[in-house]
Amino acid sequence: MRPKSGQEQMEWIESYLQNALSPSEREEFEKELNTNAEFAREVEFMQQADSVIDDFLLADLVAEIHAEKVEEWNTETEETEEETPVIPLHTPNRAAVPWWKWSAGTAAAVTIAFTTYITLSPIRVGDTLNQALRGGEARISEQPSRICFENFYAGRSFVMTQQPTHAIPRLQQVIDCEVRPYFKDASRWYLTVAYLQDNQPEEAESMYQQIISNPEFSYDISWLDRQKISWQIRIAKWFGKSEEKTIG
């Protein structure tokens, strides 16, 4: 039976929206809904209110999680700045290595400084989106190219955030894409770095060989970054062999 007071009507509508009415009550409700315009507006308002409450709660939940995550990110940044001013691509286990292996190049202090620098300093990954756009690729709007484009940026960002396992499959897909050489070549460079981050120096070396043996390679890698990558590949391979020997 149709409620008389506004308050009872609110409860009736809520029961309907929560699917809590019996079949006969539901039938009566829908009859009222179809014949009474004012009642239909009331139901519409209650649906809208429900939707706004859902949106409000969701925004609240995202804000809560977001605040926690920002705090985590800030803590990570502070710890990174305090403990490791420079994040190397590959962090060798120095404690396991005798000092004399490290000081093989002690003949010249400059050599050591340079060697240390190219061993530990990060390799530059990626130019700005603006520069990349000047490569012309992003103007292609067909869906497959769009996917390649998004994979490229996601892959590069994962390299920058030291998440090589996420980066590698995406960048490999870019290399197989029908895109201009600029993006393929940039992806080869990011892949080299990603393999090194993922402790796969052989894969990194193979990719880097493809880069240096290609006279038409179109992505600009600085001389210093080339020194860093080839040195860090060697170091990673050397440590890999040392570890194998130790295990053996």
Added chain:
Amino acid sequence: MQNFKVLTGTQSQEQLVARLRSNDRRELNEAIRDVYNHHISPVRYFVMQNGGDSHDADDLVQTTVLNFVQAVRKGSFELQEGTTIEAFLFVLAKNRWRNTLKQRGLMREYVQEMEATGKGQDSWDASAQRIMEEREEQERYIQLFKLLGERCQTILTAYRRDGLSMKEIAQKMGFENERVAINEKYKCLQKLKALFRYET
């Protein structure tokens, strides 16, 4: 096909989308955390590389996640084979960031180049634009809801947020009994209706 899904991570993405649609608040909470943990980092770096600082990046991340989750829950986003969640998040963020740059009058060249990317043809851009507009509309109503004040907000959200019955709400709010709580809820809804009418 199964191997392809595993390789591209599509399978777990389907699961994530299903969890984002959940009405179980705990499951939804964990799913949103997964978006933060596994899919959002490209957005942060994109902003910081393109004229924004870490505050801009954090703001854009929050807006992008909220827009995305709402789009998933309202059915505006469907995961398609060969696409990834982070790629879609990236498109949402890029559109939003482009607007921010325009509003700030910054990087004219950058904005022009962005607009040249598949102008009017890219279904993802169109979808991102639509989601952004929907979200602006929703935000207007959320602001009206906030005008009700904390007491009414608590009464109206307690059932969904904490699963409280009217009796439990009465106890929480210090009302004499359940009928008083129902009456208060009715008054809050009448206020909200007045605010909606005023807005339209």
